[in-house]
Amino acid sequence: MSDGAALTEGAVEDTVLSIDAMGGDLGPGAVVSGLSKAAAANPQLRFIVHGDGPELERLIAKKRGLAEICEIRHAKGVVTMDAKPSHVMRNGKDTSMWSTIEAVRAGEASVAVSCGNTGALMAISMIRLRKLEGVNRPAIACLWPSRNPSGFNVMLDVGADIRADAEDLLQYALMGASYARNGLDLVRPRIGLLNVGTEEHKGRAELKVAADMIERVAPAADFEFVGFVEGGDLPSDRVDVIVTDGFTGNVALKTGEGTARLIREQLSEAFKKTPFSRIAALLAYTSLRRLVKRIDPRRVNGGVFLGLNGTVVKSHGSADSTGVAAAIQLAAQLSATGFHKRLAARIAQSEAAATLAIQQEESSE
Amino acid sequence: MSDGAALTEGAVEDTVLSIDAMGGDLGPGAVVSGLSKAAAANPQLRFIVHGDGPELERLIAKKRGLAEICEIRHAKGVVTMDAKPSHVMRNGKDTSMWSTIEAVRAGEASVAVSCGNTGALMAISMIRLRKLEGVNRPAIACLWPSRNPSGFNVMLDVGADIRADAEDLLQYALMGASYARNGLDLVRPRIGLLNVGTEEHKGRAELKVAADMIERVAPAADFEFVGFVEGGDLPSDRVDVIVTDGFTGNVALKTGEGTARLIREQLSEAFKKTPFSRIAALLAYTSLRRLVKRIDPRRVNGGVFLGLNGTVVKSHGSADSTGVAAAIQLAAQLSATGFHKRLAARIAQSEAAATLAIQQEESSE
Incomplete structure (x- = not known):
């Protein structure tokens, strides 16, 4: 060598x-x-x-x-x-x-x-x-194509663990925020918690507890909590980091990939259908290549263990x-x-800040 | 009138x-x-x-x-x-x-x-x-665009109830099979249970129990059980009915819809990009219309309460x-x-058959 x-x-x-x-x-x-x-x-x-x-x-x-x-x-x-x-x-x-x-x-x-x-x-x-x-359950974070300026959102956990209680979801929020800061260059990432609706009466009990906890540490941990988000918000520009348990996240990830793959296949069939559409494919070559590249799941390949x-x-x-x-x-x-060292520092700092925030709140009650 | x-x-x-x-x-x-x-x-x-x-x-x-x-x-x-x-x-x-x-x-x-x-x-x-x-929890079933000859799969529950135990999942399998028979004209629908992997060591405990139960009633209830399926199988041709709890199903449904919406937007942007691509859009008009229609979520609008x-x-x-x-x-x-009467008859018959199958199995043990 x-x-x-x-x-x-x-x-x-x-x-x-x-x-x-x-x-x-x-x-x-x-x-x-x-x-x-x-x-x-x-x-x-x-x-x-x-x-x-x-x-x-x-x-x-x-x-x-x-x-x-x-x-x-x-x-x-x-x-x-x-x-x-x-x-x-x-x-x-x-x-x-x-x-x-x-x-x-x-x-x-x-x-x-x-x-x-x-x-x-x-x-x-x-x-x-x-x-x-300070971490109870590690998580796998993936990048998700979105309407955000960077072109991506972060979602975690997408499969490290099928369980996640409210405290785990809080840690996912902290880790996801750090990843978004370093990976997507966002100063104050917006965090959302995945649920079946944004209404008060919907969702699992542990999600309500987690929402309260994340809301409470948001100011100290330097991110914005946008509350519950739904599956349809995954590609949206109203959130940067989507927090969920590894079972739901894994199903969502594979569903999104599968849907994109189906549409890409159908798109390429559509362009082989008639002589006109074949000529059209040639004319639109550059624009279509850009699109196909944009929805190519290989391009966002790589889940990160946090x-x-x-x-x-x-x-x-x-x-x-x-x-x-x-x-x-x-x-x-x-x-x-230097993501790893920054994440470690953030977790330590956020944990300390979160503890402080909770203590202050308790002493003022 | x-x-x-x-x-x-x-x-x-x-x-x-x-x-x-x-x-x-x-x-x-x-x-x-x-x-x-x-x-x-x-x-x-x-x-x-x-x-x-x-x-x-x-x-x-x-x-x-x-x-x-x-x-x-x-x-x-x-x-x-x-x-x-x-x-x-x-x-x-x-x-x-x-x-x-x-x-x-x-x-x-x-x-x-x-x-x-x-x-x-x-x-x-x-x-x-x-x-x-004979039904414990009603479910909402939706049609999902797929590679099957009919163009669709059925998925349930997509949001009637955020909980589902193993017996509920069994009933969803029975109801989904009946819906697929009447709605998609399938004689012997293939049922899959949504999980994060098909391996033995993956997934939640209640899913393993449910898989055993569904497997056991499949012959009597006249459907095929293909075992665990993943999010990526939702648009596939290896399954006709995907069974899951209402939380996971709702997230998957909205994720799929959101992904399709994002790609449709990007597709239409791609065709406005250059003069060439605008001409291309005209040439490929019919094929593209067919595609856009195929991935139009409005076309499969309608969840059915079962x-x-x-x-x-x-x-x-x-x-x-x-x-x-x-x-x-x-x-x-x-x-x-006459779907409703057929479903009621099927549930009654399947319940009886399932009971019989379990009794026979128990007496032969």
Whole structure:
């Protein structure tokens, strides 16, 4: 590795990413292609790549200039998509996924990226990186296409845990606000709590409790609480961060993706329908490409695990090289903004502020 | 009313619909326009229209031929969108919504249609029509655009009740299967249970119990159980009926609608972008119109309340005349197929069959 110095000296915290090359549906080939694409757009990136050594060496050698910025770490085990997280936690030490998280834990890389089994990745991340001080349940945050100026909203949790009580939802609000500040450059993010309606008599009891709690810490934690939002508000411009439990969030995420996929298919069929529509497709090529790109789920690939001592980006299992490159781009951004340290500081500060706010309120009652 | 005979004699059960003209966001004008559109396409329809008498008379008189097939029932009260269902149940006897349901209860009309407050409509329907024998929680079923030959899947519950235990989910499966048989003409519908994954270790405990119960009654109840499905399967062709609790179903429904709306907006922007794309839009006009129609949420307007002694179609609160016409078209279909009696018979039969299947299984153990 000619540029090894960058991996061990100054730039370590900013630019070295730990990549799990195995476990995705399309195999290590798609991951290596994704690395190559991402590296072309971000010359400051370096990778520690985990997986089958000989295969990775062969794949990486095929991409011009890639070998110079990759360090390969051989791992013989692969976490399969149907592996049970509890089994991986006990027996997964030899896997590429474990090795990927280990490099972040050891401080060799700033962010980990994997296309593998979400449950197993969360389980390994939990036991190796451990939860941030003050966090009860870590969450997975995703970006959601919206009418906001940035083009996105943040939603969490989209599947780290199927349960979330009122206090967990409050922590999701704090973590989501921090992510929106660093990831979307928003000074004072607007937080909404997902419910089936905005009326008083609707929704689950724990959501009313959570709404009160979030409302109360909003001034101290420096975000705006817009109250309950509905599924239809997910792509809207009235909210920046949507807070929900991991069951509901996961269903919503997959429903939105599935709907977008169906419409894209129908759109492309519509343009093949008649000779006129084929000519039309040519004429509208640029505008349509822009649209297709805008609604392409691969472009927003990458759920971020929040609430751990380290940043982990979970790419879609079915991600192709474009999807992997998007996940790596996201990891690079989060590394560059020093997101992890800021989040930790915010959580500590917000927890303190929240405690203070509640104490003051109690003493004034 | 020149054709009054049809309202009181032979055709009563097939073609008379009870329409709540008030309570929608766009007022009675949109509802009356919708009636006129639906009547033009369905000459056998007759309406009992409930609301402000003088205003309805004026609006209906403006539409050619509409007065002849409408009977107006004056009701001075209107259920507002923010009214609490419990309040409406106690004080809503003078409202157009109450009067609309009452006409179905009295057997004057076969199906009720309202654009009003969902919670209040369900509450009035529950106390006036009462639950079907054997049903614990009624549900709201909606049609979902899909890759199936019919173009649709059924999803329930989308918001009748935020809770659902395993037995409720079983009943939703039975009711959804019956709706799919009559509404989508499917002999042996495929039922799926919405979850965050299809793996054994994922999902809530009550979903595992429900899956076992649904699996067990499937042969006797004459449907196929495909197991767990995910949000991404909602528009798929691997399932006909998606069963879930009303909280998750409502979030999924609104998320799907919101995503489709965002993409339609972006599509129409894309075609206004450049002169080329404007010409393209003209050339592809027919194909695009077909697509826009296909993803138009107004076209599938109409949630159906299942599990009551009478059929109630809930139109979107924001429905315009096209949306109202779609809801009325759905009501007319359900009336024509004698859906309500078939559902009642199926529930009774399925309950008996399910009981038998469980008894046999227990005695053979």
